[in-house]
Amino acid sequence: MSSQTGQPTLSGGEPLDVNDPRLSRFDIVREGARRDDIEIVHYEPQVVSGSKAERRLVRTVAAFFLLTGLAATAFLVIYIWWPWEYEPGRGGDKLYTPLLGTTLGIALLAVGFGILTWGKKLLPKEVSIQDRHEGAVPAEDQRITGETMAYMADELGVKRRPLLGVSLLAGLLPVGAVAAAPLVGGLISNPHKDNQMMTTGFAPRDGRKIRLVREDGRPIRPADISAGGQITVFPGVEHGVSNRYADSPTLLIHLRDADAEASRRNNEREGHGGFMWGNYAAYSKICTHAGCPASLYEQQTNRLLCPCHQSQFLITDNAKPVFGPASRRLPQLPIEVDAEGYFVASSDYTEPVGPDFWERP
Amino acid sequence: MKRRKFDVAAVPGNTARAVDDRFQVATPLRRLLNKVFPDHWSFLLGEIALFSFIVLLLTGVFLTFFFEPTMTEVIYNGSYAPLRGTPMSAAYASTLDISFDVRGGLIMRQMHHWSALLFMAAIVVHMLRIFFTGAFRKPREANWIIGSLLFWVGFLAGFTGYSLPDDGLSGTGLRIASAIMLSIPVIGSWVTAAVFNGEFPGTIIISRFFIAHVLLIPALLVALITVHLGLVFKQKHTQWPGPGRTNGNVVGERMFPRYAIKQGGFFMVVFGVIALMGGLFQINPVWLFGPYEAWVVSAASQPDWYVMFLDGSTRLMPDWEITIPIGDGYVIPPLFWPTVVLPGILVGISLLYPFMEARHLKDYRSHNLLQRPRDVPFRTGLGVMAITFYVILTLSGANDVIADKFHISLNAMTWAGRIGLLLLPPLAYYVTYRICLGLQQHDREVLAHGVETGIIRRLPDGRFVEVHQPLSAGEHGELDYVGWVVPKKMNRLGALGPAIRGFFYPIERPVEAPVSPGHPPVESREDREEITSGETRS
Numbered sequence: 073m074s075s076q077t078g079q080p081t082l083s084g085g086e087p088l089d090v091n092d093p094r095l096s097r098f099d100i101v102r103e104g105a106r107r108d109d110i111e112i113v114h115y116e117p118q119v120v121s122g123s124k125a126e127r128r129l130v131r132t133v134a135a136f137f138l139l140t141g142l143a144a145t146a147f148l149v150i151y152i153w154w155p156w157e158y159e160p161g162r163g164g165d166k167l168y169t170p171l172l173g174t175t176l177g178i179a180l181l182a183v184g185f186g187i188l189t190w191g192k193k194l195l196p197k198e199v200s201i202q203d204r205h206e207g208a209v210p211a212e213d214q215r216i217t218g219e220t221m222a223y224m225a226d227e228l229g230v231k232r233r234p235l236l237g238v239s240l241l242a243g244l245l246p247v248g249a250v251a252a253a254p255l256v257g258g259l260i261s262n263p264h265k266d267n268q269m270m271t272t273g274f275a276p277r278d279g280r281k282i283r284l285v286r287e288d289g290r291p292i293r294p295a296d297i298s299a300g301g302q303i304t305v306f307p308g309v310e311h312g313v314s315n316r317y318a319d320s321p322t323l324l325i326h327l328r329d330a331d332a333e334a335s336r337r338n339n340e341r342e343g344h345g346g347f348m349w350g351n352y353a354a355y356s357k358i359c360t361h362a363g364c365p366a367s368l369y370e371q372q373t374n375r376l377l378c379p380c381h382q383s384q385f386l387i388t389d390n391a392k393p394v395f396g397p398a399s400r401r402l403p404q405l406p407i408e409v410d411a412e413g414y415f416v417a418s419s420d421y422t423e424p425v426g427p428d429f430w431e432r433p
Numbered sequence: 434m435k436r437r438k439f440d441v442a443a444v445p446g447n448t449a450r451a452v453d454d455r456f457q458v459a460t461p462l463r464r465l466l467n468k469v470f471p472d473h474w475s476f477l478l479g480e481i482a483l484f485s486f487i488v489l490l491l492t493g494v495f496l497t498f499f500f501e502p503t504m505t506e507v508i509y510n511g512s513y514a515p516l517r518g519t520p521m522s523a524a525y526a527s528t529l530d531i532s533f534d535v536r537g538g539l540i541m542r543q544m545h546h547w548s549a550l551l552f553m554a555a556i557v558v559h560m561l562r563i564f565f566t567g568a569f570r571k572p573r574e575a576n577w578i579i580g581s582l583l584f585w586v587g588f589l590a591g592f593t594g595y596s597l598p599d600d601g602l603s604g605t606g607l608r609i610a611s612a613i614m615l616s617i618p619v620i621g622s623w624v625t626a627a628v629f630n631g632e633f634p635g636t637i638i639i640s641r642f643f644i645a646h647v648l649l650i651p652a653l654l655v656a657l658i659t660v661h662l663g664l665v666f667k668q669k670h671t672q673w674p675g676p677g678r679t680n681g682n683v684v685g686e687r688m689f690p691r692y693a694i695k696q697g698g699f700f701m702v703v704f705g706v707i708a709l710m711g712g713l714f715q716i717n718p719v720w721l722f723g724p725y726e727a728w729v730v731s732a733a734s735q736p737d738w739y740v741m742f743l744d745g746s747t748r749l750m751p752d753w754e755i756t757i758p759i760g761d762g763y764v765i766p767p768l769f770w771p772t773v774v775l776p777g778i779l780v781g782i783s784l785l786y787p788f789m790e791a792r793h794l795k796d797y798r799s800h801n802l803l804q805r806p807r808d809v810p811f812r813t814g815l816g817v818m819a820i821t822f823y824v825i826l827t828l829s830g831a832n833d834v835i836a837d838k839f840h841i842s843l844n845a846m847t848w849a850g851r852i853g854l855l856l857l858p859p860l861a862y863y864v865t866y867r868i869c870l871g872l873q874q875h876d877r878e879v880l881a882h883g884v885e886t887g888i889i890r891r892l893p894d895g896r897f898v899e900v901h902q903p904l905s906a907g908e909h910g911e912l913d914y915v916g917w918v919v920p921k922k923m924n925r926l927g928a929l930g931p932a933i934r935g936f937f938y939p940i941e942r943p944v945e946a947p948v949s950p951g952h953p954p955v956e957s958r959e960d961r962e963e964i965t966s967g968e969t970r971s
Contacts, residue, residue, distance in 0.1 A: 105687065108467045112687075113677075125934075151537060158512040158533040169539045173712005176540075177705045184701030191694030198691070202469035202683045204669055206572075206799055263626035304728050314506075314520075314726075315634050318608075321728030357728055362612040362747065362768055363633070364605055365728045379732040380609060381748045382833060382843055395844055397747060399754035399767050427612035428754070428766035429622045 105200065114199035129193050136186030143179035147172060269429070273307030273317040274405060275420035283308035284324060284354070284407065284415040291414040294352060297326040300371045304357060305415070319425045321357040321365060322405050323376070324415065325387060331374055335388045339404070342390045347406040349415070354405040355391045358426040359383060361398035376402070400428060470692050471672035471685035475562045477699060482555035482583075484703040485548040486658065492545040493647065499535050501527040502597065502643030504636045513720050521599075521724035524639045528598040528719055544711030549591050551707060553739040556584050564786075564816050566803040568671045570796075574787040576664045581783040583657050586650060591737055593646040595717065599639055602717075604725025605734055608633060609747075616769040634727070674802045674916040681801070733834050738827070745829030746771035749850045807876075808916060810869035814862040821861040825853050876919045880904060880912045886923055902926065 088095065088103045095103075102112050119126040156168040230237040263269055274282050283291045284305040289312075297303055302325040306313045312320065327335055332351035339347055347353070355376070359366040364380035374387045375394070383398030385391040391402035403425050406418040424432055453459045504522040511517070511526065512533040531538040560580060563569050569577035592610070596603045611633040614625040629635040669683050678684045686692045710716075723729070736744055747768065755765040790812065791797055806813040828835065829850035836843040883901035891897055902923065905912050920926055933939045 104463050105467050108464050110467050110469055110687065156536055160514050169543070170712050172537060172540045173543075173708055173710070177709030177712060180701050180705030180708055182705075184698045184705055187694055187698030187701060191691050191698060195691045195694070198686055199684060200469045200687050201677065202467075202669075204681050204683060204801060206681060206801070259627040259630075260623070261626040261630050263622035263632075265631070268632045269622065306728075318634055318727035319632070361766075363608045364734075365730045367728070367730055368732065379730055379734060379833065380605065381744070382847060383752075393752055396847065397750045397752055397767050397771075399752040427615050427768065428764050429615040429625075430618050430620075430763050430765070431622065431761075432764050433761040 109203040109205070111201045112198060113201055115196055116198075117196040118193060126194070129189065133186050133190045133194070136182045136189065139182040140179045140186065143175045143182060147175035147179060150175060270424050271420055272425055273309050273312050273320040274322075274417040276417075277309070281408075281410065281416040281418065282312075283410070284322070284417065285312065287313055289313060292324065293413050294326075294350065294409060294415070297324065297352070299326050299328050299351070301326050302369050304367075305354070307417070319356075319358055322354050323357045323366075323369070324352060324354045324407070325369070327351045327353060327374070327388070331388045335390070338388065338390045342401075344390060344404050344406075347404045347418075349407045349409055352407065352415070353387065354407045354415075354417075355385075355387065355402040356405065356421065356425045357402075359398060360393075360400040360402060360426065360428060361396070363427045366402065466687065466689045468666075468688045469683045469685050470688060471670050471678075471683055472692070473673060475566075476670065478555060478559040478562050480696065480699060481703055482552050482559055483658065483662075484700045485552035485555060485707065486654065487700070488548040488704055488707050489545060489552060490651070492541050492548065493651075495541045496531060496538075496545060497647055499527060499531045499538060500524070500597070500643075502640050504599065504634075504639050516720065516723070519724060522639065524597060524599040525719070525724045528600070532720060540708075540711050543714070543716050544707055546595070546716045547710040547714070548707045549594060550716075550737060550739075551703075551710075553584070553587050553591060553737075556580070556587060557739075560584065561816065561820070565806040565813060566671070567800065567809060567812065568803055569787045570800040571787075571791065572668055572799050573664070573671070576661060576668070577787050578784050579657050579661045579664070581780070583654065583661065584783075585780060586653055586657065588739055590646065590650045590654060591739060593642040593650065595737055596642050597639060597646060598717075598719045599725050600719040601722035601725050601729055601731075602719075602734055604634070604727075605730050606736055606740075607638065607725075608727070612768060613772040616766045617773055618763075618765050618769065634725075669801070671801050671803050678802065680799070683801075732837075733831075735831055735834070741830030742823055742826035743772055743776065743830075745826035745832070745850065746775050748832060748847060749826070749829050749854060751851070802916065805916060805918075807869040807872040810866045810873075813869050814865040817865040818858040818862040821858045822854065825850060825857060829854075875921075876914055879919050879921055880914055884921060884923055884926060 087107065088099065090100050090103060105112055119129060150168070150171045154168055154171060155164050157165060159165055225231075228236075276282060285291050285308040286303065286305065289308070291308060292303065292305060302323055305322050305324045307317060307320050309317075311317065329351065332348070332353075335353055336345075336348060339345055339353075357365045357367065359378040359380065361378065361381055361383045364378050366376050366378035366383065366385060368377040368379055369375075369387075370377065376385045376387055376391065377383070378385075378396070378398070381397050383396035384394050385398070385402050386394045390404065393399060393401065403421045403423045405421055407415055408418050410416045501523045503524060506520050507523050507526050509516050509519050509521055509526050509529065511530050513529055516529065528542075531542055533539070563577065563580065592606070596607050596610075611625050611629060614628060615621045617624060625633070628638070628641070630637045670685075672678055672683060672685065675684070722731075735741060750767050750771040753767050753770075757763040757765075806816075829847070832846040832850060833843060835841065836846045883903035886900045886902050888900040889897050890900055904920070904926075923929070
């Protein structure tokens with residue numbers, strides 16, 4: 073900060089001789105700035121050297137830096153010695169992450185505030201003006217560069233020798249395609265392979281109808297669900313209860329008598345007569361809107377709500393969408409009870425399950 | 434043989450000379466050291482995004498050492514007792530391990546997630562600053578486009594990132610993403626099958642998202658950020674109008690030392706805040722959600738905040754399905770419009786806005802001076818209109834939670850969102866426009882008649898008038914508005930001296946002549962006095 077000089081210095085357009093021994097360091101700095109078209113028009117220390125205010129600021133900055141050291145040390149001590157392994161209950165390990173965050177945060181904030189105080193309060197305030205030199209590129213330069221490039225094109229002579237251009241293009245286009253081919257070809261996968269978009273795990277195998285099972289794999293008897301109750305069921309096949317059959321989860325609902333009556337009538341109308349077994353109906357749990365599980369069933373109104381986008385389906389009206397963005401009924405699974413008294417799917421779903429797509433029939 | 438004395442003090446100078454002899458860096462380095470940056474608090478918003486990105490890179494590299502990006506099924510056997518014995522993907526199990534079995538892993542995970550949220554938030558706020566002050570105008574259209582792209586690429590980075598743990602919440606998000614891809618006309622099912630390698634969920638999506646999240650997208654972000662900063666550097670920062678500031682100069686501080694020091698300190702502060710958030714505020718507690726299972730979802734499943742507007746638009750969309758009766762019939766599902774078309778339109782508008790405005794105003798000049806939002810009412814109105822649109826969509830993305838907490842009907846919330854989305858943005862435009870005009874008028878009034886002093890004078894005929902303090906000394910009459918803050922309180926004119934500094938006791942003598950806190954004095958170039966280091970001035 074010993075950049076003062078008593079000498080009035082030269083001004084104006086002439087560059088200073090920076091080797092002049094009478095010049096102070098600040099004079100040279102200012103001369104450098106001037107050569108970059110920068111005028112330092114205001115440069116004023118904020119604190120008087122050796123003043124009370126300066127000493128106070130220095131103490132503040134030093135305190136911040138020491139606090140950083142302290143907090144960082146605390147971080148290390150905690151990191152190494154604090155019990156960190158997860159224990160059930162309210163152990164000290166629950167404080168591990170908060171303590172690390174607090175000490176690290178304090179360390180970083182303190183060094184930040186220290187640096188900021190140093191820069192903002194102890195360094196001189198300045199106002200400098202720099203020219204933008206915008207539009208300073210003379211039109212002549214643009215012209216010269218343009219001509220140079222046009223000259224290059226001339227020399228290549230594509231215009232005079234059109235065959236070169238055409239053949240180059242004809243050669244390079246396939247090369248570009250070669251670059252893209254492995255990526256595109258590797259990624260392509262036929263979405264209609266094995267009719268996968270239309271089938272679920274409930275498709276009968278070898279003429280055997282598929283049982284409806286719970287999450288733990290046990291089959292279900294009608295008596296297992298009380299009236300008004302519902303249960304999520306899966307195809308009773310290997311890995312049926314897993315994401316490999318992400319389209320298959322189904323909601324099995326035991327409707328009350330009156331609701332079941334209405335439901336049967338509406339099914340009949342939709343061509344789904346005989347899909348129910350007694351008062352039991354099964355609908356796909358995968359929302360026809362965006363594929364979330366429509367899992368909130370309201371017993372009183374027989375509405376099924378999807379928690380993702382609030383589409384609501386009226387179960388007694390063949391799961392017709394009655395509110396929200398869904399536009400298609402939840403597909404219904406035809407069910408019956410086999411000889412042993414367990415629910416089975418009479419056949420697979422008769423329409424595609426899950427979100428809509430372009431070629432959905 | 435006489436050994437030469439080793440001069441320690443000469444080492445830096447000699448080294449510097451040796452380096453410069455070989456690389457000729459002195460002149461460009463001096464230009465860099467001297468480069469002038471204008472200063473204003475609102476110019477620091479973009480830095481928050483930059484610094485968050487640096488924290489993202491640091492914490493992200495740490496996480497890759499422990500994360501296993503596969504969907505292989507494993508049985509969890511880690512420290513977190515409630516999930517022990519549960520079958521889950523290796524991705525989810527390793528995320529649990531990072532949270533419970535890697536020392537300090539949880540704070541890294543949480544810092545990573547918080548800095549991602551902060552990154553997106555800073556981008557948005559920075560973008561609003563650019564928009565409302567007209568900083569996107571020629572010559573900076575390219576940088577505006579890059580900035581908009583940064584938002585959308587950041588959006589992708591966020592989505593691929595929070596999908597990686599393969600927990601119950603993110604899996605639901607992934608399922609919705611697959612449904613969105615499916616909804617694209619003609620190619621939808623092919624796109625989905627290509628991305629997921631078959632039907633959802635397949636077994637490879639986490640690995641693909643991983644490489645996108647840790648290599649492809651970050652590389653793109655780094656490239657875009659580099660060009661973004663390079664252009665700011667090359668084109669020089671915009672500045673507010675003010676004394677001595679013109680379209681052809683930059684008034685501010687040289688980059689070194691003060692400006693760079695402030696930036697360094699600010700980085701530490703941002704880093705520190707992220708560390709505090711990462712340590713103290715829980716985020717994305719994946720162990721509570723369980724592994725992803727296609728049949729499980731809970732209410733209040735919300736994505737990260739920057740995705741919520743799409744969730745909201747999806748919820749508000751009516752069930753308009755378009756069926757094309759050819760052959761077996763083709764379908765355009767309602768999901769297509771709010772999740773593919775709407776973002777497409779938003780990207781288009783945001784990229785093209787600078788050109789649309791220039792065309793509308795027939796203004797093709799270069800602008801380096803910023804505009805106050807009130808001075809361009811139509812742009813400010815459009816901006817507020819866009820914000821209103823966005824906020825309604827974002828709130829609608831949480832309308833089930835709002836309905837639950839405030840005991841409102843869910844269907845009423847949806848309808849309020851649908852109607853609000855159509856009515857409120859134009860209303861916001863109108864109100865903003867009027868407010869801008871009012872503020873403009875008040876500025877002109879103060880310039881013409883002076884600042885209200887609060888002193889009431891009774892005239893001889895009994896009338897009461899308020900004394901106004903004119904801003905100019907008599908003969909000039911009215912002052913012209915120059916596009917910058919007009920003082921509207923007597924304190925701004927120095928009616929009250931600055932407070933005496935010092936917390937317990939004064940540390941300095943009060944300044945005698947009150948100084949306007951608005952600006953440091955700037956003399957114009959012509960009648961400038963010779964300036965020295967400053968200490969001789971006082």
